[in-house]
Each structure stands twice: as C-alpha cells, then as structure tokens.
Amino acid sequence: MNRPALQFSDDQAEAFDRVSEVLRAAGVDLADAVLTPMAGVDALLAVVGKAGSGKTLLLAELYRALTAAGVETVSGDYEGRRRKDRRTLAILAPTNKAASVLRGRGVPATTIHRILYTPVYDPEYEKIAEWLAGNGPRPTVEGLTEVALDRAQAFYEQVKSIPGALAAAGLRGSDFIKGWKRREDPLDIGFVDESSMLDARQLSDLKEIFPTLVLFGDPAQLAPVNGAGGMVFEGLKPAERLILNRIHRQAKGNPILDLAHALGDDALTFEEFEARVEAAARTDDRVVLAGRVEADLMARSPVLVWRNVTRIRLIQAFRSAFDAPQTQLLPGEPLICDGIELPLKHRKKRIDLEARGLIKGAQVIYMGPGSRTGFSRLHVIGAEQPQVSVASIIKIELPGEEEPFIPFAANMGAAFLHGAAVTIHKAQGSQWPEVQVFAPDLYAAARAGRSEGGIALWKRLAYVAITRAEERLYWVVRNRLARPTAPLSVDDLKFEPEALRLDAQ
Numbered sequence: 001m002n003r004p005a006l007q008f009s010d011d012q013a014e015a016f017d018r019v020s021e022v023l024r025a026a027g028v029d030l031a032d033a034v035l036t037p038m039a040g041v042d043a044l045l046a047v048v049g050k051a052g053s054g055k056t057l058l059l060a061e062l063y064r065a066l067t068a069a070g071v072e073t074v075s076g077d078y079e080g081r082r083r084k085d086r087r088t089l090a091i092l093a094p095t096n097k098a099a100s101v102l103r104g105r106g107v108p109a110t111t112i113h114r115i116l117y118t119p120v121y122d123p124e125y126e127k128i129a130e131w132l133a134g135n136g137p138r139p140t141v142e143g144l145t146e147v148a149l150d151r152a153q154a155f156y157e158q159v160k161s162i163p164g165a166l167a168a169a170g171l172r173g174s175d176f177i178k179g180w181k182r183r184e185d186p187l188d189i190g191f192v193d194e195s196s197m198l199d200a201r202q203l204s205d206l207k208e209i210f211p212t213l214v215l216f217g218d219p220a221q222l223a224p225v226n227g228a229g230g231m232v233f234e235g236l237k238p239a240e241r242l243i244l245n246r247i248h249r250q251a252k253g254n255p256i257l258d259l260a261h262a263l264g265d266d267a268l269t270f271e272e273f274e275a276r277v278e279a280a281a282r283t284d285d286r287v288v289l290a291g292r293v294e295a296d297l298m299a300r301s302p303v304l305v306w307r308n309v310t311r312i313r314l315i316q317a318f319r320s321a322f323d324a325p326q327t328q329l330l331p332g333e334p335l336i337c338d339g340i341e342l343p344l345k346h347r348k349k350r351i352d353l354e355a356r357g358l359i360k361g362a363q364v365i366y367m368g369p370g371s372r373t374g375f376s377r378l379h380v381i382g383a384e385q386p387q388v389s390v391a392s393i394i395k396i397e398l399p400g401e402e403e404p405f406i407p408f409a410a411n412m413g414a415a416f417l418h419g420a421a422v423t424i425h426k427a428q429g430s431q432w433p434e435v436q437v438f439a440p441d442l443y444a445a446a447r448a449g450r451s452e453g454g455i456a457l458w459k460r461l462a463y464v465a466i467t468r469a470e471e472r473l474y475w476v477v478r479n480r481l482a483r484p485t486a487p488l489s490v491d492d493l494k495f496e497p498e499a500l501r502l503d504a505q
Contacts, residue, residue, distance in 0.1 A: 049244030076114030332488030374410030
C-alpha cells in the first residue's frame with residue numbers, strides 16, 4: 001500500500017501497515033481513503049515502545065489517515081444520531097493531563113471516563129448541538145438570541161467542543177446536560193494512549209465498546225498499582241504486539257531521552273547513572289544538576305518522589321516557603337484529586353464530576369473559595385473546560401501524623417491532597433515543560449535492592465520520572481528548598497465562563 005509522505009522509520013512503517021490491515025477489516029481502507037463493508041471481526045493490537053520511539057507520531061498519522069477516509073472522531077461531550085454509514089474513532093487517555101498532551105500535538109484526545117459515560121442532552125438544546133455538528137439546520141431556541149447562537153458557532157469553529165460552545169452562548173452545563181449514563185451502544189475504533197496505566201477491568205470495559213482497539217504504551221514504565229505487577233498488553237500474543245525499537249530521528253540528540261534509554265543497561269549502577277546526568281548537565285542546559293528544589297516550579301510542576309514521607313515533607317516545606325496559613329489554602333496552590341466522596345444515591349453527580357476531569361490523580365489548581373461554604377473554585381489541568389466550582393474536601397498531610405489536617409470541607413464532594421509533590425507512580429501519563437526529580441529518593445530505592453518485572457525498581461522509577469520532562473530536567477541531589485521569587489498567583493491560568501460552574505451537592 002502507499003505509505004504516508006511522512007518519513008517513517010522501518011518499524012513505524014511496518015506498524016502502520018499492520019494497523020491498516022486491521023482497520024481494513026473494520027471497514028476503513030486507508031490506502032484509498034474510503035469506507036468499505038465491515039468484516040465483523042474483533043481485533044486488539046498493541047503498539048509498544050520506549051520514549052522517543054515514535055508512538056505518538058504514529059498515532060497522529062493514523063488519526064489523520066482515518067479522518068481523510070471519512071471516519072468521524074468522537075470526543076465524548078456529544079454524539080449525533082447514529083447513522084448506518086457512520087464510522088467512529090475515539091482517541092483516549094487515562095487522565096486529562098495525558099489527553100491534553102495529545103491535544104497539544106493536534107490529536108483530539110479525550111479521557112476514558114468521557115467515553116464510558118455519555119451525557120444526556122435536553123432535547124431543546126440538542127438541536128443546537130446537531131446544528132453545530134453539521135447534522136441539522138440552524139435552530140430557533142426560546143431564550144437564546146441570534147447573537148448568542150453566533151457566539152456558539154464562532155466558538156465551535158475554533159474549538160470542537162459542544163459544551164464549550166453552549167457555554168459561550170451563555171448557558172450553564174445544568175441547562176443542557178440533564179445527566180450521564182453508562183454507554184450501551186458500541187463505537188467502532190478506539191486508540192488508547194498511555195495504555196501502560198490501564199488495569200484489566202478498564203481493558204475489559206473498552207473491549208465491550210470497541211470491536212477494534214489499538215493500545216499505545218511504554219513497556220519500561222511502572223505497572224499499575226492494582227495491575228498485579230504487569231501491564232495489560234504483556235498478556236497479548238506476539239502477533240498482537242507491534243514493537244517500535246528505533247529512536248525516531250526527531251528524538252536524536254535529546255539528552256533527556258538519552259538518559260532514559262541509558263537505563264536499559266542492566267549493568268548500570270545508580271552512581272554511574274548520576275555521573276551521566278552530571279556529564280549531560282555540563283554540555284546541555286536541558287539537563288540541570290540541581291542542589292536544591294525550586295519552590296517556584298512546584299506550584300505548577302510537582303516534584304517527583306518515590307516515598308510518601310518525602311512527598312509530605314516537601315509539601316510542608318513548599319507551604320512554609322510561601323507563608324501559607326495552616327488553616328486555609330492560598331489561590332495558586334496545586335492539588336491532586338484523591339477521589340469522589342459521594343454516597344451511591346448521588347451516582348449521577350459522581351459521573352458528572354468524573355466525566356469533567358475530577359478523577360483520582362487529576363491535577364488541579366486552587367483558585368479560591370466558592371460561593372457556598374465548603375466549595376472551591378478550581379482549574380482542572382488538561383481539561384477542555386477547566387474552570388469548575390465544586391464541593392471539596394481538602395486534606396493536608398503532616399509529617400509524623402496519621403490523620404491529615406483538613407482546613408475546610410463540604411459534607412461530601414471531591415477529595416483533594418496537596419500537589420506540590422507527587423509520587424512517580426501518580427505522575428505517569430503526565431508531562432510538564434520542566435520537571436524536578438528528587439534523586440535522594442531514587443538512591444534510597446537503589447539501596448533497597450528492589451525490582452519490578454525483572455528490572456531494578458530505581459531504574460523504572462528514574463525512567464518514568466525523567467521522561468515526564470518535555471523541555472528541561474532538574475535532577476535534584478540534595479534535600480534543600482530554594483525560597484520562591486514571587487508570591488503564588490493564578491494569573492497564568494485560562495479563565496472560562498462562569499456558566500461552567502459545577503455544584504456537587
């Protein structure tokens with residue numbers, strides 16, 4: 001078949017052709033960019049490779065080829081009426097942050113939660129959604145002016161988000177979304193990035209929805225905590241696993257990736273690796289051998305650690321450096337969602353919050369108190385509509401204390417831990433322009449002599465941690481914290497219409 005004009009490596013080209021064969025059976029001919037009758041055969045493939053091997057590039061090219069063939073990309077925020085000739089593609093990631101990394105590269109990704117649970121629209125406003133999606137005429141809706149519809153249309157032309165467009169028209173989410181339901185109707189093709197984070201139950205759920213499923217993952221990352229020590233693609237047959245070995249040409253000369261791949265040497269010791277970090281720092285400013293943690297960076301990019309005790313101590317040092325009072329949060333402090341604490345009778349609200357990005361491990365920034373007691377205004381990192389107001393339970397862990405300090409809390413809602421430092425396990429799937437890795441913790445892991453999947457644990461931890469850095473890696477070698485150069489602020493965060501407020505009670 002004719003391959004894309006883009007210059008692939010040999011293993012990328014082979015993977016593209018193998019995925020194309022599977023898609024042809026699913027009724028999509030990439031060679032001729034046409035839709036064909038479906039063979040009705042389920043298929044599961046995994047494209048695996050280390051950082052820099054070109055997984056994301058391959059995924060992006062497959063997405064463009066599918067779009068050229070007439071396949072409709074499903075975002076999870078709204079789906080038009082199903083047609084017999086309609087073929088769908090959903091590009092998924094386990095977290096909003098991972099999805100936002102793909103969106104930043106031109107790939108319209110959404111979260112797994114947004115696909116597993118679909119919104120139920122008010123019929124009156126569904127007319128607007130159908131019009132925006134190109135499946136109906138411009139509607140006349142009582143209470144909405146032509147100017148408001150023009151605003152919605154202008155927004156949708158820039159960002160393909162139905163909820164965002166309706167918010168631009170002045171509507172609140174509760175106006176047009178009446179609830180959420182578990183998806184029952186299957187889709188066609190699913191691409192899942194960062195699939196090393198999936199557990200068996202999530203994979204089973206996805207297989208129920210997608211007869212054709214392609215996983216993209218890194219076998220050198222850490223296995224899910226609840227994944228019985230392995231990754232879901234490790235159990236596939238050899239013919240179902242496509243391995244990318246060659247570092248793509250755009251990754252050559254990247255000192256961060258050079259360090260990541262050096263960890264594949266079985267004989268490499270921690271001391272030898274740290275010497276390599278020091279050597280890289282002398283010749284390239286993308287690697288910094290740091291004598292202390294930078295408090296300024298912690299506000300948006302958490303320090304990555306192995307041990308919980310280290311995480312708690314660094315968080316307390318961060319708060320102290322910014323003179324944060326013990327009894328309240330300062331606007332600009334980072335938080336990590338620790339789950340939704342709602343009773344079963346509020347299942348719809350739980351689904352609503354999870355679908356909008358407040359899932360366990362989500363990174364948010366505290367913007368200030370909400371309009372009601374116990375509510376917080378938050379910015380959800382990586383979400384398409386990031387501004388929410390939600391009933392919150394804030395937990396600040398203290399060194400040596402079993403129970404966290406709770407500066408304020410609603411009776412129920414979304415629970416949060418402080419996010420100035422996070423464990424490397426929880427950082428998987430995320431990337432930041434600049435990342436600080438707390439090396440004394442990795443040294444402790446090396447001294448412990450533990451291994452995971454036959455690989456020294458410290459090497460897996462170091463690999464995951466340093467590959468979270470997009471532009472600059474700080475390898476912090478001492479337990480010190482630099483004073484901040486400016487107060488905490490939220491001026492750098494994108495503000496969304498107040499209409500997107502969520503109430504969790």
